[in-house]
Amino acid sequence: MARLLGKCLLLGAVTVAGPAAHAGPSVRQIVEIADIESLSVSPDGRLAAFRIRQASIDRNSYQIDWYVADLESGHSVRVADGGTPIYNDGILESEPAVWSPDSRYLFRRALVDRAIGLWRTTADGSGNRLEASGDSDVERVEAGKDGRSLVYVTGPSRDSIERAEREEYDNGVLVDRTVDVHQSMFRGGFVHGRLASQRLVGRWYQRDGLLWRSPRIRHSIDLVDGSEGPQEPEPAVAVEPLTASGAVDDLTAVSVGGDVATARGDGDVTLEIRRKNGAIVRCARPDCTAGKIVSIAWRPGRDELLFTRQDLFFRQDLFAFAPASGRVRRIANKDGLLNGGRRPSLPCAIAQSAAVCVSAGPASPPRLERIDLDSGRRTILFDPNAALRQGSSPIVEHLEWKLPDGRTTTGILLLPKARPSKAPLFVAYYYCPGFLRGGAGDEFPMGPLADAGFVVACANMVPFKAWGDGVDHYRTAQASIEALVDLLGRRGWIDRARIGMAGFSAGSEAAMWIAVNSGLLAAAGVSSPTYEPAAYWAGAISGKDNPRVIREFMQAGPPDQDPDRWKLIAPALNAGRIKAPLLMQVPEQEARYATELYARLGATTTPVELYAFPDEGHLKVQPRHQFAVQRRYLDWFRYWLQGAVDPDPGLAPQYNRWDELRRRKEGSFLK
Numbered sequence: 001m002a003r004l005l006g007k008c009l010l011l012g013a014v015t016v017a018g019p020a021a022h023a024g025p026s027v028r029q030i031v032e033i034a035d036i037e038s039l040s041v042s043p044d045g046r047l048a049a050f051r052i053r054q055a056s057i058d059r060n061s062y063q064i065d066w067y068v069a070d071l072e073s074g075h076s077v078r079v080a081d082g083g084t085p086i087y088n089d090g091i092l093e094s095e096p097a098v099w100s101p102d103s104r105y106l107f108r109r110a111l112v113d114r115a116i117g118l119w120r121t122t123a124d125g126s127g128n129r130l131e132a133s134g135d136s137d138v139e140r141v142e143a144g145k146d147g148r149s150l151v152y153v154t155g156p157s158r159d160s161i162e163r164a165e166r167e168e169y170d171n172g173v174l175v176d177r178t179v180d181v182h183q184s185m186f187r188g189g190f191v192h193g194r195l196a197s198q199r200l201v202g203r204w205y206q207r208d209g210l211l212w213r214s215p216r217i218r219h220s221i222d223l224v225d226g227s228e229g230p231q232e233p234e235p236a237v238a239v240e241p242l243t244a245s246g247a248v249d250d251l252t253a254v255s256v257g258g259d260v261a262t263a264r265g266d267g268d269v270t271l272e273i274r275r276k277n278g279a280i281v282r283c284a285r286p287d288c289t290a291g292k293i294v295s296i297a298w299r300p301g302r303d304e305l306l307f308t309r310q311d312l313f314f315r316q317d318l319f320a321f322a323p324a325s326g327r328v329r330r331i332a333n334k335d336g337l338l339n340g341g342r343r344p345s346l347p348c349a350i351a352q353s354a355a356v357c358v359s360a361g362p363a364s365p366p367r368l369e370r371i372d373l374d375s376g377r378r379t380i381l382f383d384p385n386a387a388l389r390q391g392s393s394p395i396v397e398h399l400e401w402k403l404p405d406g407r408t409t410t411g412i413l414l415l416p417k418a419r420p421s422k423a424p425l426f427v428a429y430y431y432c433p434g435f436l437r438g439g440a441g442d443e444f445p446m447g448p449l450a451d452a453g454f455v456v457a458c459a460n461m462v463p464f465k466a467w468g469d470g471v472d473h474y475r476t477a478q479a480s481i482e483a484l485v486d487l488l489g490r491r492g493w494i495d496r497a498r499i500g501m502a503g504f505s506a507g508s509e510a511a512m513w514i515a516v517n518s519g520l521l522a523a524a525g526v527s528s529p530t531y532e533p534a535a536y537w538a539g540a541i542s543g544k545d546n547p548r549v550i551r552e553f554m555q556a557g558p559p560d561q562d563p564d565r566w567k568l569i570a571p572a573l574n575a576g577r578i579k580a581p582l583l584m585q586v587p588e589q590e591a592r593y594a595t596e597l598y599a600r601l602g603a604t605t606t607p608v609e610l611y612a613f614p615d616e617g618h619l620k621v622q623p624r625h626q627f628a629v630q631r632r633y634l635d636w637f638r639y640w641l642q643g644a645v646d647p648d649p650g651l652a653p654q655y656n657r658w659d660e661l662r663r664r665k666e667g668s669f670l671k
Helices: 002-014 026-032 156-169 446-451 470-491 506-517 533-538 545-552 562-570 571-577 588-602 622-641 648-670
Strands: 033-043 047-056 061-070 077-082 105-112 114-124 128-132 136-143 149-157 189-191 193-197 198-200 207-209 219-220 251-254 259-263 271-273 282-283 292-298 303-312 316-324 326-333 338-339 354-361 363-371 376-381 397-401 408-415 421-431 456-460 494-503 523-526 582-587 610-611
Touching: 002 149, 026 446, 026 622, 033 354, 033 363, 047 376, 047 622, 061 105, 061 376, 077 105, 077 114, 128 219, 149 156, 156 193, 156 207, 189 207, 193 397, 193 523, 193 610, 259 292, 259 562, 292 446, 316 338, 326 421, 354 648, 397 470, 408 446, 421 446, 421 470, 421 506, 421 622, 446 456, 446 622, 456 470, 470 494, 470 506, 494 506, 494 622, 506 523, 506 571, 523 571, 523 622, 533 545, 533 588, 582 588, 588 610, 610 622, 610 648, 622 648
Parallel strands: 114 136, 421 456, 421 494, 494 523, 523 582, 582 610
Antiparallel strands: 033 047, 047 061, 061 077, 105 114, 114 128, 136 149, 149 219, 189 193, 198 207, 251 259, 259 271, 271 282, 292 303, 303 316, 316 326, 338 354, 354 363, 363 376, 397 408, 408 456
C-alpha cells in the first residue's frame, strides 16, 4: 500500500511552472533550424553550389534558397529562390544542381506557380531563366554521362492527373492491392508538390501518384551548344518487395579512367578497386575494414579514392586511399556527421583540392565546411545557424554500455548544466545521427527537456546483421534500455520512478514493448503505430505484400490462425498491462492503424491521448505539425514526470484534460 500511495503522491504533485529557461535552442528554434543540402562542385573545382532550407512555423512552409560559394575566397552569394517546397510521399525532394561544363551555370528543379520546371541559374547570381516547362512536371534531373549534357524526366500532365482523380472520385475507388484503405483516398498525400490521390507501388507502404504506371519521358539538353536531344521513354523501374535481410547495399564509384571502386559490408567491410585492366586492389588496412563505410568517391585528377567511415555513434571520418601505394590517410574527423546533408550516407561534394561537407554534431547544428584534401585544414564556408551557437548547449556524452549478453551498444546523453541528481530520464530509441533536434523523425524535444532538468538519452538501435525474429529485437531493446537505466542509476543521476520513453517507427515499437513488458516507464509517447490485428487485415488484400513482410519481420501469420503470436506482439491485446500514460502523435496516413490500441487503452484507467496530423505520411514535414508535436511532448513528459504545468492560458484545455486523466488514474490506485 505504501508503494501505491507513493505513486499517488507523485501523480498528484502538479505544480504551475513556466516553460523551461532555454540555455539551448527552444522548440521553435529547433524546428526552424536551417538545413544545408544538394551539394555539388563546379567542373573547374572553384565553386560549390548548395541550397538552404529553413522552416517557417508562421507560414507553415519552407524558405528555399540556392547559394554558390567560392572555394578559395570562402565568399558565398545567394543566386536564386528555390521556389515552393516539393513534398513527395512524406519527404521534401532535393537533389544537387547540374553544372554546365564551363562552370557558368547551374541547372535545378523548382516548383513555381504550381509547375515543376527546369531552371538555369548563373553562378554569380545575375540571372535565372526557365529552361524547360510544360504541361508535365519535371520529376528528376541529372548530369549526362558524357559530361556535357543534362537529362530530365517528365511525368504525366498535371491536367490528366487531375482528371483521373476527379473521375475516380465521382465513380468510386476500386479497392485493390494498390489502395491503402486507411488513408484518405482522394488527394490524401503529397506527390511532387501537390496533394494528390496516392497508390501503394509495391514496397511495403511506398506511395506514388494515381498515374504512377503512366510512362515517363526522358529529355536531354546539350549544355555546350544548347541543342535538345530526342525524347525517349524512361525505362520502367521494377520495385522489389521489402525484405528483412538487413543487407547493406554495395557502394560503387567509377573513376574517369574507368576504374571501379566498391565498398560492401556492415561489419566485415571490404573496400576494393577493379582496375580497367582487370587487376583487383583491396584495402586491408584497419582504417578500411573497421566501422562502416557509408560513401565513396574518386578524387578528380588523382588516383585516390575518398571514403567516409562511420562508427556506432554516427561519428564520421573522411579518409583517402591510394591504390597504387596502398597508403591510407585520415583527412578529417568529426564528433558527428561530416557529409552531404542530413542523411548519413550522403557524400561530401568533392573537388580536386577540397571536400565540401556539412558538419553537424549532437549539440552543434549544421554548417558548411571546406576541407583541404592534402592538409586536412578546415574552413567554415557558410553557417546559417551561427546565432544558435551563441547560447550555452547541454553537456554531451557519447556513452557505451553492455547488455547482459555481452553485446555493446551506444547512445548520446544530453545533460542539464547543473550536475544531475535523481533527475527524470527521457529516452528515445532508434538512431541518433548528427544534430539531436529530435532523434529519428525529428519528433522529440531533447534539448528543451535537458534545459528543463531531464537527463536525456538518445539510444541507438542495437546493431544486427540480419533481422531474424522481430521479438528478439524488442527484447534486445528492452535489455538495452534497462542496462542504460542501471548505469545512470548507479551514477546517481536519475530517479528510477521517473522514466519516460518515446519513439518513432521502430522506436515506437520498442517503446510499446517496454511499456507492456516492464514496469520501467512512468510516461510514454509514440509517433507511429505498432503491429495490431485490425491493421493486419487492412493490408491483407489479395496481391499485397504486407502478410509476407509481417511474417518475415515478425513471424506472425493471420491473427485468427496465429493468436498466440499476436498476443505477444500486439500492444492492443495487452492494453491492461500498460500503466504508463501514453501520448500518441501520428500522421493521418497511419492514424487509423492506431485506433485499436487507442480504443482498448481508453477503456482502462491508463491516461492516453491520440493526435492525428492531416496530410502527413510516415514523417511529419509540415513545420506547424513539427512544432506542435515537439511542444506537446515537452508538456507531456514535464507534466507526468515533473508535475509541471505551463501557465500559458491557451494551454489550459490541455491541462484540464490531463488533470482529469490523472484523477482517473489516481482513483484506480485507491480502490
